[in-house]
Amino acid sequence: MMSSETCESNDIIAEEFWNWSVTYYSRAGISDALLTLQNNYSANINLVLWCLWQSEHLLSLQEISDAASSIQPFNQSVTQKLREARVHLKSLRGPSETKHSSDLTGCADDDVADSLRKQILSVELEAERLEQKIIVSSQTHLPLSDGKQAPNKAIAQANLKTYLTFISVKAIDKKLETILLTNISPFTKPIPT
Numbered sequence: 001m002m003s004s005e006t007c008e009s010n011d012i013i014a015e016e017f018w019n020w021s022v023t024y025y026s027r028a029g030i031s032d033a034l035l036t037l038q039n040n041y042s043a044n045i046n047l048v049l050w051c052l053w054q055s056e057h058l059l060s061l062q063e064i065s066d067a068a069s070s071i072q073p074f075n076q077s078v079t080q081k082l083r084e085a086r087v088h089l090k091s092l093r094g095p096s097e098t099k100h101s102s103d104l105t106g107c108a109d110d111d112v113a114d115s116l117r118k119q120i121l122s123v124e125l126e127a128e129r130l131e132q133k134i135i136v137s138s139q140t141h142l143p144l145s146d147g148k149q150a151p152n153k154a155i156a157q158a159n160l161k162t163y164l165t166f167i168s169v170k171a172i173d174k175k176l177e178t179i180l181l182t183n184i185s186p187f188t189k190p191i192p193t
Helices: 004-025 030-041 045-053 061-092 107-138 153-166 174-182
Strands: none
Touching: 004 030, 004 045, 004 107, 030 045, 030 174, 045 061, 045 107, 045 153, 045 174, 061 107, 061 153, 153 174
């Protein structure tokens, strides 16, 4: 069982990780790059973010495996199900000739579906946040940044390649990798309080 100090420390780290992820995700090109990794390579965005965020610590294959194993049950039974429901609702909108007879019809139904899709997205983001907390808790050694050191692109790149090896992806498009690594430059992790 973890001590309350360990739990508090993990909560702080998880919050830093989440805040960094939200900021990083909002940068130009990042969301598209991450979604390409998810959709084309079956990558878990939270694990990619973890690898990039840990740009001061070279992650071992075992650390990545531990993180992946820790979130796998929750990801499969909750996060992926929410994503599937949201994507399905989004697919119901579209030209009427592509809709199935069991799909929604009419503006009122589309508005209800849009509202529900937005609510599911909100819950899905909370599930993603919980996944990040699980990742942090799965790690036995979490180096904390002093906030003064710029991210090390070489370490971030090595972490990303180790994760890709873990998911049996030999390589990704170089442009995609460049977008992901270039955009980590201006970030430093805040000093823990």
